[in-house]
Amino acid sequence: xxxxxxxxxxxxxxxxxxxxxxxxxxxxxxxxxxxxxxxxxxxxxxxxxxxxxxxxxxxxxxxxxxxxxxxxxxxxxxxxxxxxxxxxxxxxxxxxxxxxxxxxxxxxxxxxxxxxxxxxxxxxxxxxxxxxxxxxxxxxxxxxx
Numbered sequence: 001x002x003x004x005x006x007x008x009x010x011x012x013x014x015x016x017x018x019x020x021x022x023x024x025x026x027x028x029x030x031x032x033x034x035x036x037x038x039x040x041x042x043x044x045x046x047x048x049x050x051x052x053x054x055x056x057x058x059x060x061x062x063x064x065x066x067x068x069x070x071x072x073x074x075x076x077x078x079x080x081x082x083x084x085x086x087x088x089x090x091x092x093x094x095x096x097x098x099x100x101x102x103x104x105x106x107x108x109x110x111x112x113x114x115x116x117x118x119x120x121x122x123x124x125x126x127x128x129x130x131x132x133x134x135x136x137x138x139x140x141x142x143x144x145x
Contacts, residue, residue, distance in 0.1 A: 016034065016035060019031040019032075025050075027050075040066065045061070045064065046061045
């Protein structure tokens with residue numbers, strides 16, 4: 001007799017914590033913390049890639065359990081550092097520190113930041129001009145205080 005625990009299946013589909021990382025036009029990573037039947041926690045890492053031929057997605061999933069967190073993180077860090085320092089030491093990895101999720105909002109934020117910087121510059125220039133044009137206080141003015 002087959003036993004299907006639909007309640008458990010629903011619990012595994014609900015994430016306690018989720019983080020989405022859009023990594024290009026066709027690729028997204030999902031990091032989800034889920035719970036086990038014994039109220040323990042595990043992490044799923046899902047790569048989702050949009051297919052060329054239709055509107056579907058290819059998904060690949062890795063399950064990571066708490067006893068492997070440190071080993072996994074150490075191996076991943078060591079591997080990334082090897083690529084950065086040994087294989088590609090002159091490559092500018094920081095050039096790719098952008099978020100594809102809201103590129104229009106990012107452009108608007110950049111425009112707003114540039115506008116704020118321009119206004120600050122104008123205010124600083126006006127203050128410097130006003131200070132330069134203001135008469136220097138005399139010793140009598142200082143004594144009045």
